[in-house]
Amino acid sequence: MRTIDSIIAELQAVASNPKKAMDDYKKATGKGAVGIMPVYSPEELVHAAGYLPMGMWGGSKSISKARAFLPPFACSIMQEVMELELEGAYDDLEAVVFSVPCDTLKCMSQKWKGKCPTITFTHPQNRKIAAANVFTKGEYEVVKEKLEQILGVKITDEAIENSIKVYNANRQAMRAFSDLAAEYPNIITPAKRHAVIKARHFMEKSQHTALVNELIEAVKKTEKQPWTGKKVILTGIMAEPDGLLDILQANNFAVVADDLAQEGRQFRVDVEENTGDPLMALAKAWQALDGCSLATDPEKPRGKMLIDMAKKYNADAVIVCMMKFCDPEEWDYPILIQEFEKAGVKNIQIEVDQEATSYEQTKTRLQSFSEIL
């Protein structure tokens, strides 16, 4: 049996070098990869085609070429994606699937600079009515047809059903891992937790599930150590780069749960299995996804969900990881802070800029925040 460190090292290697993970997959299967733009996509369709869905969650390049195509007030992650497009980083993909739940993504889908074709679909935003599911299913049908055309593969309902099961198993493993990380913060540091979760965006899901389950077993065999630091919940689009997470560790913050679009929001909701209508099942998962700034809901349940989460995990605070220039997230913030105040949930906002190389301001803020907790 492998050690905790070696399993984590393998997942960290994937998370930090997606290109190698893709090349390995190609070598092993003879099939290629399809890019999945943030934030939500029916990845199961790509998986069902036998191709590797590759998450496209930006990078940490210094932005230069992208400046000619995006003004400085485009969000940090899309600046990175544009830079990577222009550098040819995505040119080995067979296709890229674009969801367009914000205005920036609508524009990004229309100014693709990579070589491969794009497949754009729109999520409905009046999500709770039945007609929304019918519409989503229609969009997914088109995504499926386009994938079939581009990849030259027939995607059967049976294959999609199977992929749904593979993905649900992964989601369950991820939820179990997230809970485990809360119990073993001495072993699973914020950066390690992130790497384990991020790796799922670049691996065939059943392989990722196997590794994560192996990791869970290995960790469970160790004795729980008391945690003397603080427990926090992260909310936002993502919490990167690692430099940011290292500050959390240095200040004795344990991440006990998250509400990040790149992490927990991806595996919060399972897709119904064996329905006989897998595309509709996938459509309904979008309807069931609550608490994301990109999934419209006038009830705005995110605050309540975070307050409940803080109670459940006995968290000391919520850290709002604000993606620089992400207006959907900025919109949720004024409501969140009112609700946090009312519920007595301590919170702080920090800026997420993938391009950042120094974090002095964040470091100071988190240090003083730690002192008041």
Add this chain to the structure above:
Amino acid sequence: MNVININEASAKELLGYYQAKLDEEAREAKKAGKLVCWSASVAPPEMCVAMDIAMVYPETHAAGIGARKGSLDMLAVAEQKGYNLDICSYARVNLGYMELLKQEAMTGETPEKLANSPAARVPLPDLVITCNNICNTLLKWYENLAKELDIPCIIIDVPFNHTMPIQRRCKEYIAAQFEEAIKILEKVCGRKFDYDKFLEVQKQVQRSVEQWNRVASFAQLEPSPLNGFDLFNYMGLIVCARARDYAEITFKRFADELQAKYEAGQYAFGAAENEKCRVAWEGIAVWTYLGHTFKTLKKEGAVMVGSCYPGMWSLVYKPGDMLSMAEAYTKIYINTCLENRANVLKETAEKSHSEGAVMHLNRSCKLMGFLNNEGGEYLTKELGIPYVSFDGDQTDPRNYSEAQYETRVQALVEMIQERK
């Protein structure tokens, strides 16, 4: 309110009269215990108006505050509430205004910033209606309004049209939402939906739109009797009153005036020779510097004749046909793929004989701004006309530089002259 003779008033007088009247009606409705709805600018008003609900349009209201130099106070209130500077300034002005109204309602005292504001007084809403055909920001904005005020929110979601022409499933989904909206209205109003009045309102919208498009068509004439900036001035009524005859009456008068002006040999800048060149404008107006943006062009003899923005209210559909209405509300050019969007831009520039384009890189509008360069390049490629881009903002005066705008306009006019 001033009383005017509708039959004899000029279009400009009608515009001022009806704008004030709409606000007055909303205030009166509130006093009488009737319902008031705040609405996104290109959300369908047909259903609410059929139920006799008074409509208020926060975007137009915010633009008015901006034009009267009152936006900074409202922006400051929103910023204190935690609204990031990155968020659309229309929204921040409105959220600031809403916050002050809310404070007033709770304490019975008028906050100083509200008392001193040049803003037209409008009442708090009992419900809101939004539509994302011009941006998804309107979803987030109205989510927050509904949450802050704890009132119903009607959403008309028109999915981004990545594929043109408009797909049937989009129209069916939108039409289903009209039905859903009707159900919500029946519940909120406590009575059955008035389908007869609904049809009448739809017909009214068509008559308003017809006259609006007639006004816009004068910019195609050479020399142009229409100063394109007047479309920005009159836009308030196509937004706020297209479901009423106020818009139709005013635009008809304006179009008749333009016709008479043209026949008399009078143009946007007076004599024909004052029109030195013709330009298209892409983007929302810079309300806080509307005069400056206009005068700078005028100084160069550049008349603004082409803008896609007013065309967003060209909501032509068949009354009684829900799918047709759905299509009209979703096919707004910025809710479509780049190919279609660029073609609308090209057609606008072509029809208006524009010789260059001014692109507003609006700090408040990512959806319009992030494809500006692609649109401009398309104009250059297809029509051989130059474009310039300037940094601005619709209602946050801090994001605009007079000097930069002047330099860009001069550069554009030079490029146009070189090509002549």
